[in-house]
Amino acid sequence: MGTVRLPFEEVKACLCQVLAGRGCPEKKAEKVAHEMARNSLEGVYTHGINRFARLIRNIDEGIVRPGAEPEVTVRMGAMEQVDGHLGLGITNAWFSMEEAVKLAKSYGIGLVALRNTNHWMRAATYGYQACDAGMAAVCFTNTMPNMPTWGAVDSRIGNNPLVFAFPRREGHLITDMAMSQFSYGALELARLQGRQMAIDAGFDTAGNLTRDPDSVIKSQRILPTGYWKGAALSFMLDIFAGVLSDGNTVSGVGRLSGDEHGVSQVFIAVDYRNLVTQEAAERIVEGAVKDLLASGKAQGTDRIIYTGQLTLECRADNLKNGIPVDEGVWNEISSLL
Template sequence: MFVKFEELKSVIKKALLNAGLSEEQAEICSEVHAQSSRDGVESHGLNRVPRFIDYVNKGWVDLNSEMELVNARGFMEHYDGGLGIGIVNAKKASKRAVELAKEHGLGLVTLSNTTHWMRGGTYAWDTVEDGFIGINWTNTESSMPVWGSKKPTIGNNPICIAVPYKDRPFVLDMAISQYSYGKLEVTRLAGKELPYPGGFDKDGNLTSVPGDIEESLRILPIGYWKGSGFAIALDLMASILSKGRTAADMDREGKGSCTGCSQVFIAIDPYVFSTKEETEKIAEGLINQVKNAERIDPNKEITYPGEGVLARRKKALTEGVHVDDSVWEEVKKL
């Protein structure tokens, strides 16, 4: 079914207020959840609200906590998230990175002891819409087997990279698994299979059936062993720079998805060494080559990361935001 964006946001906000969030917290979080569904990332939009409220009820998210500055050195700052609301913490951290970049040309903020930020692309879009290159990532509890193993031992550690380009920025938002567990859930709820194999079933066979991957917990890393190595690198950098938890630490504590995680937010001024016109000309050369590449399917346009989001956003604001019927009814009752 499809609902208007404002109605979606209103229903989510009501559920969050009922869960004990303040007016300001509920406004920020409902906006982000609704925007995620609007942009086609349903798994971290409406669908994630019941789990977030469950974590609040379990005491895994501290509604009274605010992130605090721990240390600062030049363009780098480190904050403790105090197990506060992940969206609120990440919004503040990414904004602070931009402020540092305005002063130094580059801003780097690390955040330890925080909670799930929902859609990581939210903060990359915020940064690029402020005119800066954005890079942000988070570690997670173990959700993917390290290459050559059978059981989850590393996180799928989503990373986002955004680069300004006219009114159509490049925004890459991806997990280090071929598909996130959220994407598996959305595909399963829709009664569909994945377009490409996304993991192994319990018998060790590659499969496109999302439920079989969810059962085995053997999600496939991007690039096979390369993605596995990249996931480890992202975890090490996030946890070391923030003096925070690794996947191994979160596994031992066992408090669900991303509770106590470590995050990094980087903002870079793209015009430090060149003008806006020069940077756009540089980007245009590559983007034109990408857009004009010979198509496998003549009827299917080639797009770069970010274009699809803008198209889905435009469509959702005129035709309504797609929501899963059962999830919609569940959230309305919260």
């Protein structure tokens, strides 16, 4: 099958209709459909349209409870703890960052730790949310066990995505990265498109480094970002998420039956304007961006970009020409109506 280009609003309407058919409350269906369509609109296809059918399966299996509401269980100054009650990952995470922003407005910084939640889809979503509110942000999540620690063969840590976000008038600065060299979503997309990864992605079942996405998916030995450094950072993010939320660590998530659920997440919003004027912040940011873009290009490099730049360009192209969607993926979603 090939690829079709679909308008954003058509995609969103279809996803919303499917969610409503699964008993999802109207406002939540609208929010989830919007964000998953937006993920694909902005080039994150692996956590947008391509993952939607899996979300519906999780709802059908009872892993995701679309009617559940997040509940603040602990309030302590600039910190809160929230129980997601296994609700929709997107709406639970949005609520938590919203709470973190409110706290930051009062205290200069806000931290919300969320337990018993589900996959938040694109991690950068909540960085953008904070930036749109004028806040800098850090957020991270743990996952099911899907990566061996350095030197091991069995998966006991997660690729625990991490986001850093800072607001900017010309386009927010967003770093959204898993602790693996490639996310499993990126591997699945490459396998779907029949291409190899640009660099080594992990090990095959024989223990050899490989760029073949199918081999890494089968072995479940994805390569940590920075090798042992990425493995160590993954472990510490997991400790922070599990302890601050009083929820599951990667190990605890792995003991739950079925697909990934019951994860723990942390959302931090920072009102940096309590420390520096907006004008000074903009001067510092623009100076750093300008210096970065002036970097000398290595051989084979087309251009230098800042983190988050490609998102704006992809969004503009897909709004104009339609979101590229694999026909097989879209047929599966259409069959859910």
